[in-house]
């Protein structure tokens with residue numbers, strides 16, 4: 001009964017492998033989980049809701065409204081109820097809808113409302129699985145923090161042999177159990193993360209900003225939360241969102257607001273990761289009205305902002321850790337080292353603007369980590385999620401061995 005007390009949504013879509021979902025459902029119930037099946041119309045062509053409701057002991061949900069009495073099935077309530085959502089089998093079509101937010105059925109709306117970890121077990125023909133469209137959608141789902149349970153290689157319903165077989169129910173069950181029982185390495189730790197750009201007001205309609213998307217900082221926040229940490233994310237204006245329930249976002253706009261939010265939060269934290277691209281200068285006299293266009297040149301006087309990382313470096317206690325970023329174009333290593341010293345950081349993550357695929361507005365990054373002992377680690381070009389995992393690994397290594 002390793003899943004006693006856990007609420008699980010089992011999403012079933014239209015694939016031959018849907019029959020295996022009944023076995024998976026049985027195994028989850030045997031482990032003590034409470035399971036709510038949500039099935040697509042196509043899923044019902046492959047397995048009957050009667051079998052599934054008998055096994056789960058609950059009516060199967062498929063439509064937005066109950067067919068008999070018109071009761072509304074609340075995907076929002078379901079999403080909040082669940083500790084975990086598994087979509088097994090997941091077809092190429094459902095994967096595509098999930099990746100792109102096409103909420104035209106109960107399963108995808110429930111997915112969009114879910115605050116819990118989501119596991120996806122694809123099942124399809126080998127060519128469909130290998131198609132760039134499917135692979136791109138899978139990458140997108142991974143970037144949202146969802147876990148893909150890779151399909152196996154073997155005989156497929158089409159008669160062909162290849163990668164696309166849904167993972168066996170027993171293995172998926174072990175995966176689920178493991179996700180609940182794995183010791184989270186950063187349990188009971190709290191981190192501050194800064195992310196995104198800052199906007200410095202010029203007048204009521206204009207600002208000075210930069211190209212930071214916030215993707216790197218949000219990926220770090222998700223990774224820390226995945227490892228069990230509580231995260232306060234002080235974020236400049238970005239279009240990315242934080243999905244993990246362990247992340248508390250404090251939205252700010254200017255460098256001054258980011259400074260205030262960060263210095264207020266830092267004392268209660270075990271560490272801070274400064275990934276924001278903070279403006280170095282801000283207009284000295286922002287105007288509260290729109291400045292009119294004129295014939296003369298326009299000069300704006302700028303004053304330096306406060307260095308948040310340096311302020312936290314000064315305030316930091318022996319048990320707190322501080323991680324900074326450096327974005328350099330010249331003398332990269334030397335400049336990064338100087339920043340590490342000046343801001344009293346434990347390590348600094350250098351992204352070079354000279355590297356293709358690294359830095360602002362891209363989904364990948366190539367970093368070098370330099371620590372206080374002057375040890376330098378060079379990493380390959382990777383997705384920002386993988387880079388975040390490398391950075392968090394290094395953070396975990398800085399805490400005493402009890403972790």
Ligand code: CTP
Nearest residue numbers: 274275276278305306307308309324325326327
């Ligand atoms: N940083 C900060 N507050 C600032 C400026 C920078 O917290 N006002 C942090 C960044 O989040 C990053 C690190 O300091 O972690 C280095 O930022 P960077 O812009 O590379 O360095 P600066 O100190 O601004 O130096 P310069 O722009 O002159 O290279």
